[in-house]
Amino acid sequence: xxxxxxxxxxxxxxxxxxxxxxxxxxxxxxxxxxxxxxxxxxxxxxxxxxxxxxxxxxxxxxxxxxxxxxxxxxxxxxxxxxxxxxxxxxxxxxx
Numbered sequence: 616x617x618x619x620x621x622x623x624x625x626x627x628x629x630x631x632x633x634x635x636x637x638x639x640x641x642x643x644x645x646x647x648x649x650x651x652x653x654x655x656x657x658x659x660x661x662x663x664x665x666x667x668x669x670x671x672x673x674x675x676x677x678x679x680x681x682x683x684x685x686x687x688x689x690x691x692x693x694x695x696x697x698x699x700x701x702x703x704x705x706x707x708x709x710x
Contacts, residue, residue: 618690620671621681624660628691630673636684637667653677 616628640646653659653676660678669687671678680687 618687620678620687624678624680626671626673626678630675631671631691632674633672634684634687634691635670635672637669637679640670650677 617625618628618631619625635646640650650659650670658676660676664679666681667679668683669680671680671687
């Protein structure tokens with residue numbers, strides 16, 4: 616399944632490692648070192664940083680998202696629910 620993370624970017628939900636509030640990223644030196652490392656490798660998809668509310672970390676890239684962590688969490692939860700419904704419907708057809 617896929618998650619729309621804002622600014623015309625859609626990623627596979629299975630690729631998401633973490634979604635972190637942008638305000639909290641700079642409160643940890645480990646997080647800042649990680650961001651510096653991925654920026655050097657050009658693995659950051661940067662949005663307008665004045666509009667950034669969250670950072671989505673995937674296996675391959677780091678995305679700056681204009682959507683809040685709560686909004687992205689709700690979208691991921693909806694995908695999980697839909698996925699379960701699809702699984703349920705497949706089992707009911709076999710019966």
